[in-house]
Amino acid sequence: MTGPSSAPNGERPGTRGNYWETVLTSAETVVADDTWDEDLPTLNRETRRALARKKLRKSNTVRA
Numbered sequence: 001m002t003g004p005s006s007a008p009n010g011e012r013p014g015t016r017g018n019y020w021e022t023v024l025t026s027a028e029t030v031v032a033d034d035t036w037d038e039d040l041p042t043l044n045r046e047t048r049r050a051l052a053r054k055k056l057r058k059s060n061t062v063r064a
């Protein structure tokens with residue numbers, strides 16, 4: 001019994017005289033970021049807990 005092969009066939013070579021026409025365009029838009037907000041975003045829960053653990057460890061160390 002024959003069926004479709006699971007092995008992929010490679011790309012076929014192009015025929016002579018046929019070329020792809022490529023046009024290079026740039027869709028990048030530069031936006032001036034002069035709207036800086038002085039209010040910094042709040043830290044998420046994981047970060048707040050990590051900072052609290054660090055602060056707790058620092059206060060529990062024995063100072064000589």
